Amino acid sequence: MQVIVRDNNVDQALRALKKKLQREGVYREMKMRRFYEKPSEKKARETAAAVRRARKLDRKRMERDGAL
Incomplete structure (x- = not known):
């Protein structure tokens, strides 16, 4: 950089x-x-982040489709 x-x-x-x-x-x-982050903690954190992303994407889709 x-x-x-x-x-x-x-x-x-x-x-x-x-x-x-x-x-x-x-x-x-x-x-x-x-x-240090234990592998189980890392997996839980990454899974939670994926769930948050999916929910956010669903909210955006619902807002877009609901406006039609």
């Missing part, structure tokens, strides 16, 4: 870098890797 520093404006470049890292999920991954 790279950020271009223009006109010696390091503050602006640092903000851009932090935003890129945030978008890529680096901070979330660092937080996750701070402590």
Whole structure:
């Protein structure tokens, strides 16, 4: 990952870098890797995330179809 520093404006470049890292999920991954996660906990977390995504997708579909 790279950020271009223009006109010696390091503050602006640092903000851009932090935003890129945030978008890529680096901070979330660092937080996750701070402590060991048991495989069963990881599986439960990933399953719960999949359920949340599916429910969100269903809500969006219902809103779209209900508006017709």
